[in-house]
Amino acid sequence: MKTAEKSLDILLKTMQPIHNPGEFVFCTCKELTAINSLDVISIFKEQEGYTVILKKDKADQLLLSYSFIASWITLKVHSSLEAVGFTAAFSNVLASAGISCNVVAACYHDHIFVKSADTKKAMDLLNSFSEIQTK
Template identity: 60%
Template structure:
Protein backbone atom coordinates (compact mmCIF):
# COMPACT_ATOMS: atom_id res chain seq x y z
CA UNK A 1 0.00 0.00 0.00
CA UNK A 2 1.40 3.40 -1.00
CA UNK A 3 1.64 6.06 1.73
CA UNK A 4 -1.07 8.70 1.85
CA UNK A 5 0.13 12.26 2.22
CA UNK A 6 3.42 13.98 1.50
CA UNK A 7 6.63 12.17 2.43
CA UNK A 8 9.24 14.64 1.12
CA UNK A 9 10.44 16.56 4.19
CA UNK A 10 11.53 19.64 2.24
CA UNK A 11 8.06 19.94 0.65
CA UNK A 12 6.34 19.33 3.98
CA UNK A 13 8.34 22.04 5.74
CA UNK A 14 7.73 24.59 2.95
CA UNK A 15 3.97 23.99 3.16
CA UNK A 16 3.42 23.52 6.93
CA UNK A 17 0.79 26.30 7.10
CA UNK A 18 0.39 26.34 10.90
CA UNK A 19 -3.18 27.11 11.94
CA UNK A 20 -4.01 28.31 15.46
CA UNK A 21 -7.23 26.76 16.73
CA UNK A 22 -9.45 28.98 18.89
CA UNK A 23 -9.58 28.36 22.61
CA UNK A 24 -7.57 27.00 25.48
CA UNK A 25 -6.97 23.25 25.73
CA UNK A 26 -6.05 20.94 28.59
CA UNK A 27 -4.86 17.38 29.10
CA UNK A 28 -6.93 15.48 31.70
CA UNK A 29 -6.92 11.95 33.07
CA UNK A 30 -10.36 10.34 33.32
CA UNK A 31 -11.47 6.93 34.48
CA UNK A 32 -15.11 7.24 33.50
CA UNK A 33 -16.17 8.50 30.09
CA UNK A 34 -19.89 8.45 31.01
CA UNK A 35 -20.05 12.19 31.78
CA UNK A 36 -18.19 13.13 28.58
CA UNK A 37 -19.65 13.83 25.16
CA UNK A 38 -17.50 12.21 22.47
CA UNK A 39 -17.77 15.35 20.31
CA UNK A 40 -16.13 17.37 23.13
CA UNK A 41 -13.00 15.20 23.18
CA UNK A 42 -10.21 16.39 20.88
CA UNK A 43 -8.06 13.31 21.53
CA UNK A 44 -8.08 10.30 23.81
CA UNK A 45 -5.40 7.77 24.53
CA UNK A 46 -5.54 4.78 26.85
CA UNK A 47 -2.45 4.36 29.00
CA UNK A 48 -1.73 1.84 31.72
CA UNK A 49 -2.14 4.52 34.40
CA UNK A 50 -5.37 6.01 33.04
CA UNK A 51 -7.16 7.51 30.06
CA UNK A 52 -5.74 10.81 28.81
CA UNK A 53 -8.06 13.19 27.01
CA UNK A 54 -7.53 16.59 25.45
CA UNK A 55 -10.49 18.95 25.53
CA UNK A 56 -11.35 22.60 25.77
CA UNK A 57 -10.45 24.08 29.15
CA UNK A 58 -13.93 25.51 29.71
CA UNK A 59 -15.47 22.04 29.30
CA UNK A 60 -12.94 20.50 31.70
CA UNK A 61 -13.68 23.28 34.21
CA UNK A 62 -17.41 22.64 33.93
CA UNK A 63 -16.84 18.99 34.97
CA UNK A 64 -14.18 19.89 37.56
CA UNK A 65 -11.57 17.78 35.76
CA UNK A 66 -8.07 18.46 37.06
CA UNK A 67 -5.26 19.57 34.72
CA UNK A 68 -1.85 21.16 35.12
CA UNK A 69 -1.18 22.61 31.68
CA UNK A 70 -3.18 25.13 29.62
CA UNK A 71 -2.25 24.95 25.96
CA UNK A 72 -2.81 26.46 22.58
CA UNK A 73 -3.51 24.00 19.77
CA UNK A 74 -1.67 24.48 16.50
CA UNK A 75 -2.54 22.33 13.49
CA UNK A 76 0.03 21.86 10.74
CA UNK A 77 -2.28 22.13 7.74
CA UNK A 78 0.01 20.21 5.38
CA UNK A 79 -1.16 16.64 4.78
CA UNK A 80 1.96 14.79 5.84
CA UNK A 81 2.21 11.03 5.60
CA UNK A 82 2.35 8.94 8.75
CA UNK A 83 5.59 7.47 7.35
CA UNK A 84 7.26 10.82 6.63
CA UNK A 85 10.67 11.00 8.32
CA UNK A 86 11.98 14.04 10.18
CA UNK A 87 8.95 16.31 10.53
CA UNK A 88 8.53 15.99 14.29
CA UNK A 89 12.27 16.42 14.81
CA UNK A 90 12.35 19.53 12.60
CA UNK A 91 9.53 21.44 14.28
CA UNK A 92 10.33 20.28 17.81
CA UNK A 93 13.96 21.41 17.37
CA UNK A 94 12.81 24.79 16.03
CA UNK A 95 10.52 25.21 19.03
CA UNK A 96 13.18 23.98 21.48
CA UNK A 97 15.60 26.60 20.15
CA UNK A 98 13.05 29.21 21.28
CA UNK A 99 12.61 27.52 24.68
CA UNK A 100 9.14 26.22 23.80
CA UNK A 101 7.91 22.84 24.98
CA UNK A 102 5.55 21.01 22.64
CA UNK A 103 3.22 18.05 22.96
CA UNK A 104 2.50 16.39 19.64
CA UNK A 105 -0.43 14.36 18.34
CA UNK A 106 -0.06 12.84 14.88
CA UNK A 107 -3.36 12.07 13.23
CA UNK A 108 -4.03 10.63 9.76
CA UNK A 109 -4.07 13.94 7.87
CA UNK A 110 -2.21 16.41 10.07
CA UNK A 111 0.14 16.86 12.99
CA UNK A 112 -1.16 18.80 15.97
CA UNK A 113 1.04 20.65 18.42
CA UNK A 114 0.03 21.78 21.89
CA UNK A 115 2.19 24.55 23.37
CA UNK A 116 1.94 26.51 26.60
CA UNK A 117 -0.54 29.33 26.12
CA UNK A 118 2.13 31.93 26.96
CA UNK A 119 4.31 30.66 24.07
CA UNK A 120 1.65 30.81 21.35
CA UNK A 121 2.97 33.78 19.40
CA UNK A 122 6.60 32.63 19.55
CA UNK A 123 5.58 29.12 18.41
CA UNK A 124 3.53 30.41 15.49
CA UNK A 125 6.45 32.60 14.38
CA UNK A 126 8.93 29.72 14.65
CA UNK A 127 6.69 27.43 12.60
CA UNK A 128 5.98 30.10 10.00
CA UNK A 129 9.73 30.41 9.54
CA UNK A 130 9.85 27.10 7.68
CA UNK A 131 7.92 28.47 4.70
CA UNK A 132 10.01 31.66 4.35
Protein backbone atom coordinates in the same frame (compact mmCIF):
# COMPACT_ATOMS: atom_id res chain seq x y z
CA MET B 1 -8.28 11.63 -1.80
CA LYS B 2 -4.91 13.35 -1.99
CA THR B 3 -1.94 11.21 -1.04
CA ALA B 4 -0.27 12.08 2.23
CA GLU B 5 3.09 13.80 1.85
CA LYS B 6 6.25 11.90 2.87
CA SER B 7 8.96 14.24 1.54
CA LEU B 8 10.53 16.14 4.44
CA ASP B 9 11.53 18.98 2.11
CA ILE B 10 7.96 19.49 0.89
CA LEU B 11 6.46 19.06 4.38
CA LEU B 12 8.70 21.78 5.81
CA LYS B 13 7.98 24.19 2.94
CA THR B 14 4.21 23.70 3.08
CA MET B 15 3.40 23.06 6.74
CA GLN B 16 1.14 26.15 7.06
CA PRO B 17 0.59 26.39 10.84
CA ILE B 18 -2.90 27.46 11.88
CA HIS B 19 -3.83 28.55 15.40
CA ASN B 20 -7.12 27.02 16.55
CA PRO B 21 -8.78 29.51 18.91
CA GLY B 22 -9.36 28.60 22.53
CA GLU B 23 -7.54 27.12 25.49
CA PHE B 24 -7.05 23.36 25.68
CA VAL B 25 -6.04 21.03 28.50
CA PHE B 26 -4.83 17.48 28.99
CA CYS B 27 -6.80 15.59 31.65
CA THR B 28 -6.62 12.05 32.97
CA CYS B 29 -9.66 9.90 33.66
CA LYS B 30 -10.23 6.31 34.74
CA GLU B 31 -13.47 6.19 32.74
CA LEU B 32 -15.08 8.29 30.02
CA THR B 33 -18.75 8.06 30.95
CA ALA B 34 -19.08 11.71 32.03
CA ILE B 35 -17.42 13.09 28.88
CA ASN B 36 -19.42 13.73 25.72
CA SER B 37 -17.40 12.45 22.75
CA LEU B 38 -18.37 15.58 20.78
CA ASP B 39 -16.40 17.68 23.28
CA VAL B 40 -13.20 15.65 22.93
CA ILE B 41 -10.25 16.74 20.78
CA SER B 42 -8.31 13.53 21.42
CA ILE B 43 -8.34 10.45 23.64
CA PHE B 44 -5.44 8.12 24.24
CA LYS B 45 -5.75 5.00 26.37
CA GLU B 46 -2.76 4.37 28.59
CA GLN B 47 -2.17 1.73 31.24
CA GLU B 48 -2.94 4.26 34.00
CA GLY B 49 -6.16 5.52 32.41
CA TYR B 50 -7.28 7.79 29.61
CA THR B 51 -5.58 11.01 28.58
CA VAL B 52 -8.24 13.35 27.22
CA ILE B 53 -7.62 16.64 25.41
CA LEU B 54 -10.52 19.06 25.48
CA LYS B 55 -11.34 22.74 25.79
CA LYS B 56 -10.47 24.20 29.18
CA ASP B 57 -14.00 25.46 29.81
CA LYS B 58 -15.41 21.96 29.25
CA ALA B 59 -12.85 20.46 31.65
CA ASP B 60 -13.81 23.11 34.21
CA GLN B 61 -17.51 22.24 33.79
CA LEU B 62 -16.70 18.57 34.38
CA LEU B 63 -14.44 19.41 37.35
CA LEU B 64 -11.50 17.65 35.72
CA SER B 65 -8.04 18.56 36.95
CA TYR B 66 -5.20 19.66 34.67
CA SER B 67 -1.86 21.41 35.03
CA PHE B 68 -1.07 22.59 31.50
CA ILE B 69 -3.16 25.16 29.60
CA ALA B 70 -2.31 25.00 25.93
CA SER B 71 -2.92 26.55 22.56
CA TRP B 72 -3.57 24.21 19.64
CA ILE B 73 -1.67 24.70 16.38
CA THR B 74 -2.50 22.53 13.38
CA LEU B 75 -0.03 22.07 10.55
CA LYS B 76 -2.26 22.25 7.48
CA VAL B 77 -0.07 20.09 5.23
CA HIS B 78 -1.43 16.54 4.78
CA SER B 79 1.48 14.69 6.34
CA SER B 80 2.03 10.97 6.08
CA LEU B 81 2.33 8.96 9.26
CA GLU B 82 5.39 7.41 7.55
CA ALA B 83 7.19 10.74 7.03
CA VAL B 84 10.64 10.72 8.62
CA GLY B 85 12.03 13.73 10.47
CA PHE B 86 9.06 16.09 10.28
CA THR B 87 8.19 16.07 13.98
CA ALA B 88 11.87 16.30 14.89
CA ALA B 89 12.41 19.31 12.62
CA PHE B 90 9.59 21.51 13.90
CA SER B 91 9.94 20.39 17.53
CA ASN B 92 13.67 21.23 17.45
CA VAL B 93 12.86 24.75 16.23
CA LEU B 94 10.45 25.22 19.13
CA ALA B 95 12.79 23.58 21.65
CA SER B 96 15.68 25.85 20.63
CA ALA B 97 13.45 28.80 21.65
CA GLY B 98 12.55 27.18 24.98
CA ILE B 99 9.02 26.21 23.88
CA SER B 100 7.67 22.88 25.02
CA CYS B 101 5.43 21.18 22.48
CA ASN B 102 3.14 18.20 22.76
CA VAL B 103 2.48 16.66 19.36
CA VAL B 104 -0.46 14.56 18.23
CA ALA B 105 -0.06 13.00 14.79
CA ALA B 106 -3.37 12.15 13.16
CA CYS B 107 -4.15 10.68 9.75
CA TYR B 108 -4.22 14.03 7.96
CA HIS B 109 -2.32 16.57 10.05
CA ASP B 110 0.11 17.09 12.89
CA HIS B 111 -1.26 18.99 15.87
CA ILE B 112 0.99 20.88 18.27
CA PHE B 113 -0.03 21.95 21.76
CA VAL B 114 2.11 24.70 23.29
CA LYS B 115 1.75 26.73 26.47
CA SER B 116 -0.83 29.47 25.82
CA ALA B 117 1.71 32.18 26.64
CA ASP B 118 3.98 30.85 23.85
CA THR B 119 1.38 30.86 21.05
CA LYS B 120 2.50 33.94 19.12
CA LYS B 121 6.18 33.08 19.43
CA ALA B 122 5.53 29.48 18.30
CA MET B 123 3.45 30.60 15.32
CA ASP B 124 6.13 33.14 14.30
CA LEU B 125 8.89 30.52 14.59
CA LEU B 126 6.99 27.89 12.61
CA ASN B 127 6.07 30.34 9.86
CA SER B 128 9.64 31.68 9.65
CA PHE B 129 11.10 28.17 9.60
CA SER B 130 8.77 27.16 6.77
CA GLU B 131 9.61 30.33 4.77
CA ILE B 132 13.35 29.68 5.16
CA GLN B 133 12.85 26.22 3.65
CA THR B 134 11.38 27.72 0.46
CA LYS B 135 14.54 29.76 -0.26
